[in-house]
Structure formats: structure tokens, C-alpha cells
Amino acid sequence: MDILAKYVQSGDVAGVENSLECKIYDPVWFRKPTNKIGDTVLHIAAREGHRRILQTFGKYGGDFEVANLDGKRPLHEAVLGEHLDCVKFLIHHGAVIDTLKRADWEGHRDILLYLLDRDNRLWDTVSNNGRTPLHTAALHGKLEATELLVAMGKYNIDSPDSCGSTPFMDAIRGGHVATADWLLSNQNVNLHKTDSMGREAVHLAAQAGAVNSMQYLIGLCPELVNQPTSTGLTNLHCAAKENQVEIIQYLIQLQCDVNIQDHKGHTALHMAAGGQHMNSVEILLQHGAVDTPNLQGTLARDLARTNTLTQLFDKWAS
Template identity: 40%
Template sequence: MNSIKLLRLAQNDDVDGLKVFGTGVPTESCARILSEVCYEKSGDTIAHVAARSGAVGVLRHVLEDLKATNLLECANLDGKRPLHEAAQASQRETVKLLLHLGAEIDSLKRADWTPLMLACTKPDLVTVELLIRAAANVTLKNKDGWTPFHIACREGHHNIILYLLDTCPYSWKNHSNNGRTPLHTAALHRHLECVKLLCVKCSYEPDEEDSCGTTPFMDAARVDDTQIMDTISSYHNVDVLKTDMLGRNSLHLAAQAGALSAIEHLVRHYGLDVNILTKTMQNALHLAAKEGQAAAIELLLSLGCSAKQEDYKGRKAADVARAANHHACTAILCEAEIKDAPPK
């Protein structure tokens, strides 16, 4: 029987099929043969495939009956052990079995992800609970400085966030390597209910900055989520004029991203001056022009943003659009300049 057929038996939890393969073969030899079977491209062994598929019967047969215990901590080419696979696939019974057999709870795959971190990418709270009750470390960070709490906030798993806060009340204090809080992440990924939860349960500073000077409010503006903008501002006394390291405020970032609702909301609801400038003397039109955001340009013009403003290099927004080969934007801005020109 070839390797692919054996791996498919594992995927289908076909214990009888594996036993047929082992008929007449000494247990030790059978264990050795099965331990060497893997997918060439991924390095997934029978244990990885079974763990991911929830094939508890196959795992018991291979790890307990045949005593191929070397497979318990065998890493594939991504550094994943079977417990990583089971946790990521929310295979509860498989997780229980692997933990019972002594799988290392905080083993690291490539990029320093633990099984708990992978479990937090999925909404299954029970798998997360199983790992934490088995003493999984909730404070470990991956190579980007993210903890399980940060990951749960990225995915918007409200129930897991609550459980992690109950388990480790200071989980929310983590900053990633680039200075981003879980609130930044939840806002950027538009998880409104999670943002509300974090605002109520956690004591974030009103305008907490990441390493680029970006605040959660700015992130919400950039992704065009006015509900999250309003939620953050209602719980925190945010400075809507705050700028990042490049001197861009929320309006500039919204213009750059083409976030139409956020642009209008910032001007009409929060009262931002549509012609406010960055450190380099650019207004929101310059940033929208550079990114080819034609709809944002039309909206900004309708709100009174000047097409005649020159940046520190003497460039108008039309010049920026032309340099970036955004022809539609260039045409809109040139027409706006003509309309704004004083009569001869």
C-alpha cells in the first residue's frame, strides 16, 4: 500500500484499513513504517492528518496500540505538531487525546505560534478552554508580538475574548512589536461588538498610538467604519485632530483609503476642517490623488477641499495624480482648478 493511500485512511479515520495494512507485520516494524509516511510538500505525517481530521481512532491505534510515540511531537515543514493541527481545526476530542498522551502544550510552530494561538483563530471556545485548563500559557507572544488575546480580537471572537479576560485579566495590556493594541486590531478589522467590549472592560488610553503614531480611531476611519469611530469616541475622549508620524490625521487617512462615509462623517459630525494640512503641506486631496481615489476626490471637492493647495514641493493634487498615472483623478482635479480660477 502506498503512502497516499495510508494517509487517506488516516484522514477517514479508517482504523480497520490500517490494521489490514499491518497484518503479518511486527508491531515495531509497522510503527516504524507508518512513522515515515508523510506528504512530501507539507511534511504532514499520519498523526498530522488524523489530528486535523478528528480521526481519534487512528491516533489511538498509531500512538497507543502501535506505540509510534515519536509522531506525537513530530513537526511538519511549517513546524506544526499534531496538537497544532487539532487546535486549529477545533477538533476537541483529538485535542483531549493528544493532551492525555502528553503532547507539549506550548510547542512552537514557525513564527512562534502555539496551539492556543491557533485555536483562537477559530470561534470554538471549548477548544480554547481545553488548552488553558491543561496549562497553556496565555501570555506567550509570537514573532510579531501577538498573544492569544490579540489574535482573538483580530478574528472578532467575542466569547473567547471574554474568557481570556476572565482567565488573565491583564491580557488586554499587550502591545505587538509595532506597538499595536488589541483595540487597534479589533477596530482595523471592523469588529464592532469586540470594540465595545474592549472599551468597557479594558482601560486603554484615549489616543494610544502604535509605532507609526496611528490610533484606534484612525484605524476605524481608514476602514470606513463610522460606528466604530463613534463607539471609540463615546468611551474615550479622543483627539480627532491627532496626527500620525507623517502628520496625517483621520481625514487624511480616510481620503487615502477612499473611505467615503468616514470622510463625510469627520467633516460634518466631528467638524474637521476639510483643508487641514499634513506636515508636507498636503491636504486630503493630495492623499486621495496619490492612491487614485476618484470618488473620494469628488466628495472632498463637494465638501470644499481646495484643488489649488500646493504642497512643500509646489505640487497641486492634480500634479500628484498625474505623476501616479491616475488619469480619471487628474481630469477631475484639473476641471476643479479651472472652476476655482478667478475670472479674467
């Protein structure tokens, strides 16, 4: 990182001004990458919320529409950093509110309100993978932003992205119960909607290890404990595959079926053993998991790739 970039990073306005006044830098330097992803000093200033430095760059011919290798412009960095004063400055000085990265914005309420006031069609954005600003706000648990987007937009509340994930699923996966509860209570989302892999929100909570989300969903609907996906996977399968020990323990406390098989005959023990997850395997064996062969005749023990894991199976078999 060169000296100008260091001044910008630290917010040293005097250092920036002195460097520019010494004519060490000309406008072409404002487009010079400072790192491997192509960020310029303009990106850094916007990301860190240094409005006075952005003003200084503007005086010296800085291009506020310069993009890094990911296509992000200074405005996008200011939005992600939740720097409203920088957002206002950049837009006032010609920064374009384009569609490239809008669906990635996490959703600071005041910034969203300002942007929607500038253009009330901004909510209607879909990224290449089918995600909307509402998906992103929900994923990051931005409840106020979620409420604002729903109020000002015309969303299909259960609209899926390219993986079939809805805003409600994203909130659950992220462990943001308040946002999920607001969507469920106020927008009548479909609790049992499935993604492209046949998983409901509860399975995503299990996979992600979002214990609070799991507790919330099962509190609403106790029969979800052993709820299968379209391929017969239960929450326990999903948790065991990802070594989500806390979820496994919680489900066992609720007396889930530890030996239920999916459509291929796999048990949660197969999932844990296939991932070489010692902790999950041991907890399952401790609580009555039986090493049953799947439809191909494979035991969970057969999936062990270390002597330690094999010995664990032997210990509980004896």
C-alpha cells in the same frame, strides 16, 4: 502535507485516531512542521476548532506549547479562530497565556471575557510596535470587544502605536464607523490627533479608500474636506497617491480644492501622475486640475512614464 495533517485539516477524528493507534506517529511528530511557517498538526487543529482532535493529541503526548516560526502557539490559533471551546481546553491543559501575541488578537468578546476572567491584567499588553489589544479590536471593527477592553482596562484612549496610530485611527482606516463612533462618542477621543507623519484620521480614511469613514468624519466636521497634514497634504493628495477613485470623486462632489499644493508644491495631480494612476489623473483633469509646477519646477506631466499617460495630459492641455 502528510496524511495526519490532512486528517486534522478536515476534522477527521477517526482518521487521526487510527493513524495514532497504528503507531505510525510518536510524540516527536507533533513537533514536525507541516508547512513553510512551521505549523504543526496541533496548530492546525486549534485553528480549525477541532477540540476532539486536540484531546486525542493530548492523550498521545502532544505538546500544546509548541511554537511555529512566527512564535505562535496552538492557543493563539484557537483565539484567532474564535474557538472558545478549544481555548478553554488548551488553557485547562496547561497552555500558557503569555505576552508574545496577545496584542495581535482580534478580539472575540466571549474569548476576551474568558481570558480576562483568568487574568484581569491581560489588557495591559503592548507589542514590539506599540500596539495593544484595543488597537487590534478597533482595527478589525470588533465593537463588543472594544467596549469590553475599555471597560476592563485602563487605557489611555488616544495611546499611539510606534507609527502614531490610535485605536480610533485604526477603526477609521478599517472602515469601521460603528466602532469609531463609539470611541468618539463615549471616550472623548481626539478627532484631530496626528500620527507620526502628521496625518489625522480623515487622511488615513482617504488613503485607505474608506468612503464610509470619510463620509462619517466630514459629516461631523465639514471643514475637514481640505484639512492639511503637517506637510500640507490634503485628503485629495492622499487619495490620489493611492488611486482611491471613489474618494476622489466624493471629495470633488464636496467641491474640494483640486489645485491646492502641499509644502513642496505638489498637487493631487502630481500624486496621481507619480503613481501612474490613469483613472485618478483623468478625473482630476476633468474637474479643473491645473498642471502647476512644484517648488522644483516639475510638472505632473513630467512624472508620466507611459505614452498613454502623457497623451492624456496632452489631450486636456489642447
